[in-house]
Amino acid sequence: xxxxxxxxxxxxxxxxxxxxxxxxxxxxxxxxxxxxxxxxxxxxxxxxxxxxxxxxxxxxxxxxxxxxxxxxxxxxxxxxxxxxxxxxxxxxxxxxxxxxxxxxxxxxxxxxxxxxxxxxxxxxxxxxxxxxxxxxxxxxxxxxxxxxxxxxxxxxxxxxxxxxxxxxxxxxxxxxxxxxxxxxxxxxxxxxxxxxxxxxxxxxxxxxxxxxxxxxxxxxxxxxxxxxxxxxxxxxxxxxxxxxxxxxxxxxxxxxxxxxxxxxxxxxxxxxxxxxxxxxxxxxxxxxxxxxxxxxxxxxxxxxxxxxxxxxxxxxxxxxxxxxxxxxxxxxxxxxxxxxxxxxxxxxxxxxxxxxxxxxxxxxxxxxxxxxxxxxxxxxxxxxxxxxxxxxxxxxxxxxxxxxxxxxxxxxxxxxxxxxxxxxxxxxxxxxxxxxxxxxxxxxxxxxxxxxxxxxxxxxxxxxxxxxxxxxxxxxxxxxxxxxxxxxxxxxxxxxxxxxxxxxxxxxxxxxxxxxxxxxxxxxxxxxxxxxxxxxxxxxxxxxxxxxxxxxxxxxxxxxxxxx
Amino acid sequence: xxxxxxxxxxxxxxxxxxxxxxxxxxxxxxxxxxxxxxxxxxxxxxxxxxxxxxxxxxxxxxxxxxxxxxxxxxxxxxxxxxxxxxxxxxxxxxxxxxxxxxxxxxxxxxxxxxxxxxxxxxxxxxxxxxxxxxxxxxxxxxxxxxxxxxxxxxxxxxxxxxxxxxxxxxxxxxxxxxxxxxxxxxxxxxxxxxxxxxxxxxxxxxxxxxxxx
Numbered sequence: 001x002x003x004x005x006x007x008x009x010x011x012x013x014x015x016x017x018x019x020x021x022x023x024x025x026x027x028x029x030x031x032x033x034x035x036x037x038x039x040x041x042x043x044x045x046x047x048x049x050x051x052x053x054x055x056x057x058x059x060x061x062x063x064x065x066x067x068x069x070x071x072x073x074x075x076x077x078x079x080x081x082x083x084x085x086x087x088x089x090x091x092x093x094x095x096x097x098x099x100x101x102x103x104x105x106x107x108x109x110x111x112x113x114x115x116x117x118x119x120x121x122x123x124x125x126x127x128x129x130x131x132x133x134x135x136x137x138x139x140x141x142x143x144x145x146x147x148x149x150x151x152x153x154x155x156x157x158x159x160x161x162x163x164x165x166x167x168x169x170x171x172x173x174x175x176x177x178x179x180x181x182x183x184x185x186x187x188x189x190x191x192x193x194x195x196x197x198x199x200x201x202x203x204x205x206x207x208x209x210x211x212x213x214x215x216x217x218x219x220x221x222x223x224x225x226x227x228x229x230x231x232x233x234x235x236x237x238x239x240x241x242x243x244x245x246x247x248x249x250x251x252x253x254x255x256x257x258x259x260x261x262x263x264x265x266x267x268x269x270x271x272x273x274x275x276x277x278x279x280x281x282x283x284x285x286x287x288x289x290x291x292x293x294x295x296x297x298x299x300x301x302x303x304x305x306x307x308x309x310x311x312x313x314x315x316x317x318x319x320x321x322x323x324x325x326x327x328x329x330x331x332x333x334x335x336x337x338x339x340x341x342x343x344x345x346x347x348x349x350x351x352x353x354x355x356x357x358x359x360x361x362x363x364x365x366x367x368x369x370x371x372x373x374x375x376x377x378x379x380x381x382x383x384x385x386x387x388x389x390x391x392x393x394x395x396x397x398x399x400x401x402x403x404x405x406x407x408x409x410x411x412x413x414x415x416x417x418x419x420x421x422x423x424x425x426x427x428x429x430x431x432x433x434x435x436x437x438x439x440x441x442x443x444x445x446x447x448x449x450x451x452x453x454x455x456x457x458x459x460x461x462x463x464x465x466x467x468x469x470x471x472x473x474x475x476x477x478x479x480x481x482x483x484x485x486x487x488x489x490x491x492x493x494x495x496x497x498x499x500x501x502x503x504x505x506x507x508x509x510x511x512x513x514x515x516x517x518x519x520x521x522x523x524x525x526x527x528x529x530x531x532x533x534x535x536x537x538x539x540x541x542x543x544x545x546x547x548x549x550x551x552x553x554x555x556x557x558x559x560x561x562x563x564x
Numbered sequence: 565x566x567x568x569x570x571x572x573x574x575x576x577x578x579x580x581x582x583x584x585x586x587x588x589x590x591x592x593x594x595x596x597x598x599x600x601x602x603x604x605x606x607x608x609x610x611x612x613x614x615x616x617x618x619x620x621x622x623x624x625x626x627x628x629x630x631x632x633x634x635x636x637x638x639x640x641x642x643x644x645x646x647x648x649x650x651x652x653x654x655x656x657x658x659x660x661x662x663x664x665x666x667x668x669x670x671x672x673x674x675x676x677x678x679x680x681x682x683x684x685x686x687x688x689x690x691x692x693x694x695x696x697x698x699x700x701x702x703x704x705x706x707x708x709x710x711x712x713x714x715x716x717x718x719x720x721x722x723x724x725x726x727x728x729x730x731x732x733x734x735x736x737x738x739x740x741x742x743x744x745x746x747x748x749x750x751x752x753x754x755x756x757x758x759x760x761x762x763x764x765x766x767x768x769x770x771x772x773x774x775x776x777x
Contacts, residue, residue, distance in 0.1 A: 001597070001738070001739055001740040002586075002589075002594070002740075003588065003740075004740040004741070005740075174754070175756075175757055176741075177587065177588065177741045177743075177755075177757050178740070178741060179741075180741055180757065180759065202588045202589070203591065204590065204591060205591075206641070206642070207643065208641060208642045208643040209590060209591045211590075212746065212752065212753045213752050213753075214752060214753070218752075218754075219587055219590065219755075220586075220587040220588035220590070221755070222588065314592075317591060317592060319592040319662045320589060320592060320594050320662075320664060321634055321662060321664070322632065322634050322664060323594060323632065323664060325597075
C-alpha cells in the first residue's frame with residue numbers, strides 16, 4: 001500500500017500532470033539575457049510563486065549539472081567552496097551541458113545562454129556581490145525577446161528535454177506492482193532529497209540484493225508513471241513549506257529521520273502533527289479546536305485513511321523505518337488520549353510540545369538520544385502504543401536523583417518537575433497493566449506506594465519546619481533510597497520525625513502524617529519501577545498541596561509552644 | 565471442483581515475528597501487512613511436498629491484529645560465489661540493514677493440492693491427503709517452516725474450527741497489489757501480482773494463472 005498511496009497522493013495534488021515538467025517548481029532568480037547573451041537584469045522571484053521547471057533528480061555528490069535550471073554554484077560559479085576549484089568545475093560542467101542543448105536544438109534562446117555563460121557571467125556579480133550568494137539559489141534564464149517565457153519553456157528546448165528525459169524503455173513488459181498495468185518497467189527510479197543528496201527509495205545498488213537471476217527492473221517491476229508519482233509525492237512532502245517556516249511541507253524532522261504523513265483525501269488533519277511540535281502556533285490553535293471541540297469524540301465515520309512513514313537516508317538509499325496506516329478518526333483519538341495521559345494538575349488539558357517533554361528528560365536537541373526517543377514518542381502517540389518504559393526510568397531519575405541543571409530559576413524547576421511527573425503518569429497509564437494516577441492529590445487513595453510518597457513529602461516538610469531556612473541537606477538528599485527500599489528507610493525517618501515535630505510543633509503536619517500512616521500496613525522491602533513512579537507522584541502531589549497551604553495566611557499553624 | 569484436486573485443508577501458522585518482504589523494499593525490508601500466498605505455500609511444502617503434488621492456496625485468514633516491529637540487523641553484504649577458493653570471513657563483510665516486520669502473527673491457511681504430471685501410477689489424491697493429515701497432526705516437516713524469512717520460525721498445527729479473526733479486523737481493507745507467487749515456467753522466474761483486499765479478516769487468493777515447474 002505504500003507506493004500506491006503515494007501515487008494516489010501525487011495524483012490528487014496534481015503533481016503528475018506532466019511527466020517531464022513540474023508545475024510547482026521553485027525558482028529564486030530569473031536571469032534576463034539579450035540576443036547576444038548580454039546580461040540585462042537579475043530578477044528575484046517572489047516567495048511562494050511557482051514556475052514550471054524540468055523534472056530532474058536533485059544533485060548528487062559528484063558533478064551533476066542540471067538541465068537549464070540550476071543553482072548558483074553551477075550557473076555562476078559562486079558560493080562558498082568545499083574544495084578549491086569546485087565552483088569552476090561546476091560552472092564548466094553546466095556550460096558544457098547548455099552547449100549540447102544549443103547545438104542539438106539550434107534554439108536562439110539556448111545559444112544566447114551559451115554566449116552569456118561564456119563571457120558575461122561576471123556582470124551578474126556587479127548586481128549582486130559574490131559574497132551574497134550562498135550557492136544554492138535556483139536560477140532560470142529568460143531570453144529577452146520573450147516577456148516571461150523561460151528558456152527551458154521555449155518550444156525547441158522543451159521538446160529536446162521531453163525526448164531526453166524519457167530514457168528509451170528496455171526490457172520485457174511486465175505487470176507493474178503498484179498499478180497493475182502491463183508496461184516496460186523502469187530501471188532507475190527518481191531521487192528523493194534525503195540524507196544530504198539524492199537517495200532512492202527503491203534501489204538495488206548491489207548485486208547481492210538481487211535474486212532469482214532477475215535484474216534491477218525485473219525484480220520489482222514498477223511502471224514509469226508510478227515511479228515518477230511516488231518520487232514526486234515524496235519530494236513535495238519533503239520540500240520546504242509554502243511560507244518557509246517549516247523545513248518540510250508534510251514532514252516532521254526528528255533528528256536524522258523524517259516522519260512524512262498524508263491522508264488519502266484532503267483532510268484538515270494533515271496539520272495535526274504541528275500540535276506535537278509547536279502547540280503555540282496558530283495552526284496548532286486551530287487543530288486544538290478540531291481535537292477538543294469538534295464533537296466530543298471524533299466522528300466514528302471519519303474513516304479517511306491516514307498514512308505515515310518514518311524515513312531516513314543512508315548511503316544513497318532511503319530507509320523506511322516505520323509504516324503507519326490508520327484512519328483519521330483513530331489518529332485524532334490517539335492524540336487526544338496522548339495529551340490526556342500527559343495531563344496533570346487542575347488546569348485545562350493543553351497540548352504539550354515535544355521539545356518541552358524531552359527537555360525535561362535532559363535530552364537536548366543535537367544529542368543522539370533526542371532523535372531516537374522523539375521518534376518513539378511520536379509513533380506511540382499516533383498509534384496508541386504504550387510509551388517506551390525507558391521514559392519512565394529517565395523521568396524518575398531526572399525527578400528524584402539527578403542534579404538540576406545550573407542556573408535554573410525556581411519557576412523553571414517547578415515546570416520541569418511537573419513535566420517529569422506528567423511523563424511518569426503517561427507511561428504508567430499506557431502500560432499493559434495500567435496504573436491510573438489522579439490528576440491532583442487524592443486523599444482517599446489507598447495505594448501503598450502513593451501513600452508512602454505522600455508520607456515522605458510530609459516528613460520532608462516537618463524537617464524543613466524544624467530546621468528553618470538554614471537547612472543544608474534535606475531528607476531527600478540523605479534518604480534518597482526511600483522509593484526503592486522503603487523498609488530500610490522509613491523506620492528511621494519516622495524516628496527522626498519525632499524530633500522534628502517536637503521542635504516544629506506543626507499540628508497540621510502531624511495530623512497529615514497520622515492520617516497517612518493509618519493507611520499504611522507495612523513498609524515493603526522493595527518497590528518496582530512502576531511503584532516508584534507512583535511514589536514520586538504521590539510525593540509531588542502532596543508537596544504541591546503543602547505549598548498551597550503555606551501560601552495561605554498561616555492561620556492553621558499552631559503557635560510554637562514553649563519547650564519544657 | 566477438479567477431480568484431480570484434493571479437499572481443502574486448514575492449517576494454522578503462528579509466530580512472534582514475521583516478515584513477508586515486499587519485492588520493492590527488498591534491501592531495507594518492509595513487510596506486507598498479511599502473509600503472501602507464496603509464503604503460505606512455503607509453509608505447506610515444508611510439511612509435505614512430493615513432485616506428484618502442487619499446492620494451491622485459496623484463502624488466508626488473519627486471526628490477530630496487524631502490529632509492526634522495526635529493528636536493525638547486521639547482515640552480510642555480498643553474495644558468495646560457490647566456485648570461490650579464497651577464504652571468506654563474514655565478519656569483515658557486514659553492513660547494517662533495517663527491517664520492518666510484523667509482530668505476533670497468527671494465520672489460518674486454506675489450501676488444496678493438485679496432482680502434477682510427475683505423479684506415478686501408485687500416487688493418488690487420498691494417499692497424499694492422509695499423508696498430509698498425519699504429518700500435520702504429528703508436527704512433522706521436511707524443513708523448519710518459517711514466516712517469510714528463515715529466521716522467523718513458524719508454529720504449524722491443524723486449525724481448530726472455532727478460531728475467528730479478531731474484531732478489529734472485521735473491516736474491508738484494501739492492501740494494494742501483493743505478490744502472488746513466482747511463475748517458474750520459463751527460464752527466469754517471473755513474479756506475479758494480484759489485487760489484495762482483506763475482507764473481514766480473510767484474504768481471498770485468486771486462482772493461479774501461470775506455469776509451475
